Amino acid sequence: MEIKKEVKVKDAGRNNPLEYKNFPMVPRVVFGKGSFVQLGEILMPKRKHSEAPFIFLVDDVFENQELAAKIPCIFSDKIIFISAEEEPKTHQVDAIVDLIRSEFAEEPSGIVGIGGGTLLDLSKAVAILLNNKGGAADYQGWDLVTQPSLYHVGVPTISGTGAEVSRTTVLLGPERKLGINSDFTTFDQVLLDPDLTIGVPKDQWFYTGMDCYIHCVESLTGTYLNAFSQSYGEKSLDLCKEVFLGDLNDEEARDKLMMASWHGGMSIAYSQVGVAHALSYGLSYLLGIKHGIGNCLVFQYLEEFYPEGVVLFYKMMEKHNIVLPKGICKDLSEEEFNTMIRVAMGMVPLWENALGENWRDVITEEKLRSIYQKI
Numbered sequence: 001m002e003i004k005k006e007v008k009v010k011d012a013g014r015n016n017p018l019e020y021k022n023f024p025m026v027p028r029v030v031f032g033k034g035s036f037v038q039l040g041e042i043l044m045p046k047r048k049h050s051e052a053p054f055i056f057l058v059d060d061v062f063e064n065q066e067l068a069a070k071i072p073c074i075f076s077d078k079i080i081f082i083s084a085e086e087e088p089k090t091h092q093v094d095a096i097v098d099l100i101r102s103e104f105a106e107e108p109s110g111i112v113g114i115g116g117g118t119l120l121d122l123s124k125a126v127a128i129l130l131n132n133k134g135g136a137a138d139y140q141g142w143d144l145v146t147q148p149s150l151y152h153v154g155v156p157t158i159s160g161t162g163a164e165v166s167r168t169t170v171l172l173g174p175e176r177k178l179g180i181n182s183d184f185t186t187f188d189q190v191l192l193d194p195d196l197t198i199g200v201p202k203d204q205w206f207y208t209g210m211d212c213y214i215h216c217v218e219s220l221t222g223t224y225l226n227a228f229s230q231s232y233g234e235k236s237l238d239l240c241k242e243v244f245l246g247d248l249n250d251e252e253a254r255d256k257l258m259m260a261s262w263h264g265g266m267s268i269a270y271s272q273v274g275v276a277h278a279l280s281y282g283l284s285y286l287l288g289i290k291h292g293i294g295n296c297l298v299f300q301y302l303e304e305f306y307p308e309g310v311v312l313f314y315k316m317m318e319k320h321n322i323v324l325p326k327g328i329c330k331d332l333s334e335e336e337f338n339t340m341i342r343v344a345m346g347m348v349p350l351w352e353n354a355l356g357e358n359w360r361d362v363i364t365e366e367k368l369r370s371i372y373q374k375i
Contacts, residue, residue: 040072059115110151117161162265207292218274233267274354282340
């Protein structure tokens with residue numbers, strides 16, 4: 001991947017290119033095969049008392065499965081199984097918060113998210129709302145959260161989203177798809193166990209892995225790039241190439257993709273994503289298309305912006321026999337196209353990262369419509 005030589009160090013949403021943001025990082029992380037068994041030991045010192053439960057938000061694919069039986073649920077702890085078939089929504093966050101508050105007189109000891117990006121984002125958002133007034137939609141944007149989150153832990157069971165390390169929780173709201181971008185969003189603890197990704201369906205593995213790959217491409221070619229984000233992005237990109245173009249065994253691939261996800265998430269935390277993510281938000285908002293495949297559907301048509309990245313993407317698809325669905329947008333009305341365009345155009349920091357402050361000279365409604373019409 002060619003890196004732009006002229007780099008402007010800039011943080012998303014800030015006008016002064018020399019005003020550096022003091023971004024948070026995950027303070028504690030465990031990595032290793034079988035490390036999930038340490039979760040109970042990790043949580044024990046964080047328990048306030050026996051009546052202050054830990055709430056486990058878990059992908060419902062694990063209901064009645066071996067993993068569910070290993071969750072260290074004791075005292076008054078509660079497991080809530082949640083479908084990850086759809087993108088996480090603001091009203092879903094509010095409903096979970098209301099459920100917890102109505103069922104428990106005591107404030108929980110913390111929230112534990114176990115699953116992919118959907119469950120991790122829901123967990124981060126629930127932890128925020130349990131300590132902040134209002135609803136989730138009130139905090140969609142940059143640095144709107146005023147109070148620290150409840151203690152929260154992330155346990156990814158698929159690799160690629162970077163949600164385990166991100167300061168963002170991306171939610172579909174009543175008017176837009178937009179993250180809660182906050183210093184209080186980041187997990188207090190992450191547990192990375194590559195064994196938890198065993199059994200992920202091939203297409204889901206690929207689409208989520210491509211989310212990581214696209215993170216790298218957009219970060220490394222963006223105007224927000226700096227030495228910090230570049231170092232993480234380059235490492236993540238190298239790992240993605242090993243996983244999706246190399247000949248690793250399954251165990252090596254699981255380990256390396258989990259590390260690629262972590263490094264890719266760190267890269268965009270200190271820079272931004274770009275064109276593919278902006279456009280995929282429009283698809284997700286209108287059609288409910290999941291984030292990973294949405295990025296792939298868009299990225300295949302972005303040669304103008306990421307020529308080398310798109311060529312490599314097609315090689316990865318060919319190697320893994322991936323065929324993307326077609327005709328997704330063929331029956332959409334003019335009004336529906338306009339809705340997707342409005343959502344995409346609203347992602348200003350993403351466009352600024354991709355194309356600079358004068359991005360509107362390049363990006364028009366007609367250009368975005370032409371890309372959506374191909375999908």
